[in-house]
Amino acid sequence: DRGWMSSTSRSGGQPRPGVDKGPIHLVEAGLPDQLRQLGWDVTFDGHHQFEEISTQDDPPIGILKNPRQVSKVCEAVAQTVAGHAKKGQLPLTLGGDHSLAMGTISGTLSQYPDACVIWIDAHADINTAATTDTGNIHGMPVSFLLGLDESIPEFSWVKPRLTPQRIVYIGLRDVDAGEKKILRENGIKAFSMHEVDRYGIGKVVEMALDHVNPKRDLPIHLSFDVDALDPSVAPSTGTPVRGGLTFREGHYICEAIYETGCLVALDLMEVNPSLSDADAVKQTVAVGCSLVRSALGETLL
Ligand SMILES: N[C@@H](CC/C=C/[B-](O)(O)O)C(=O)O
Ligand SMILES: [Mn+2]
Ligand SMILES: [Mn+2]
Ligand SMILES: [Mn+2]
Numbered sequence: 001d002r003g004w005m006s007s008t009s010r011s012g013g014q015p016r017p018g019v020d021k022g023p024i025h026l027v028e029a030g031l032p033d034q035l036r037q038l039g040w041d042v043t044f045d046g047h048h049q050f051e052e053i054s055t056q057d058d059p060p061i062g063i064l065k066n067p068r069q070v071s072k073v074c075e076a077v078a079q080t081v082a083g084h085a086k087k088g089q090l091p092l093t094l095g096g097d098h099s100l101a102m103g104t105i106s107g108t109l110s111q112y113p114d115a116c117v118i119w120i121d122a123h124a125d126i127n128t129a130a131t132t133d134t135g136n137i138h139g140m141p142v143s144f145l146l147g148l149d150e151s152i153p154e155f156s157w158v159k160p161r162l163t164p165q166r167i168v169y170i171g172l173r174d175v176d177a178g179e180k181k182i183l184r185e186n187g188i189k190a191f192s193m194h195e196v197d198r199y200g201i202g203k204v205v206e207m208a209l210d211h212v213n214p215k216r217d218l219p220i221h222l223s224f225d226v227d228a229l230d231p232s233v234a235p236s237t238g239t240p241v242r243g244g245l246t247f248r249e250g251h252y253i254c255e256a257i258y259e260t261g262c263l264v265a266l267d268l269m270e271v272n273p274s275l276s277d278a279d280a281v282k283q284t285v286a287v288g289c290s291l292v293r294s295a296l297g298e299t300l301l
Contacts, residue, residue, distance in 0.1 A: 003040030004089040012066040013099025013138035016238045018274025023094035025273045025285045038297050063135030070137045071154045074103035081107025095269035097138040098125055101223045102158055105145055108265040109160045112219040116212035117167040121225040122241040124179040131178025164188050168208040171228035174241040201249040205256045219264040222257050226270050236284035237270045254294035266295050
């Protein structure tokens with residue numbers, strides 16, 4: 001199998017320091033070799049800090065924080081991901097905050113225009129400049145990918161567009177009022193923790209795939225925010241929300257998506273090692289590595 005790893009780590013899309021150190025912890029925990037043991041030919045192309053992108057003179061646009069830095073980093077990530085996808089590699093992006101998904105998914109769509117997106121998260125990350133309460137761009141990537149907000153020229157590069165019927169969410173439990181309206185108005189399918197409780201994760205994943213990939217013939221981009229997991233499972237993350245996915249539910253999602261044989265790109269986002277005590281960091285990094293292994297073919301039997 002062809003594999004590729006990039007730890008594109010930036011913290012511009014959210015306010016808490018440290019999320020840009022997440023990838024280094026995942027790599028130092030041995031993730032590249034773990035994937036090689038699964039048979040992947042892993043090319044690790046270094047800890048992209050994209051530091052050459054200066055952060056000077058990047059005043060807020062409206063209340064959006066670090067807009068130019070986030071946009072430039074994501075544009076660079078889009079090109080990097082597209083380049084690897086073009087070579088038949090499976091780009092694995094380790095975040096870093098979830099604003100990066102603007103880049104990774106744009107990159108995937110440029111190579112696989114018919115790709116569908118499976119977004120695992122406590123949050124919908126679909127705020128527009130008009131609806132965001134925080135100005136943190138990690139809460140907005142999906143709105144830019146869908147082209148819901150054309151008011152910010154700095155993000156006009158985000159192309160090609162994702163369409164509402166090509167994205168599905170699993171794990172939602174902390175969605176802003178403005179986001180609920182956007183999800184409804186655009187007819188976007190979302191399986192919240194309520195549905196997970198009601199149907200069980202197996203049925204939810206089946207329904208999610210039936211919605212975005214009914215014939216299992218479309219490429220899949222899996223974007224996994226570790227805060228989809230319950231904080232007792234993945235404590236070291238910037239925006240934890242109680243009542244999340246169990247360790248096994250998180251892994252089931254990854255295993256089931258690998259089984260489709262459609263996976264073309266994977267993001268593991270929002271591991272923030274600087275937020276809690278060393279054991280909690282270790283636990284979160286270990287869960288992150290384990291989720292990636294499951295999405296890339298590790299099985300229990
Ligand atoms: N909806 C909140 C939270 C955003 C959370 C983003 B995350 O899913 O990437 O952690 C906001 O807009 O600030
Ligand atoms: Mn985040
Ligand atoms: Mn997210
Ligand atoms: Mn989240």
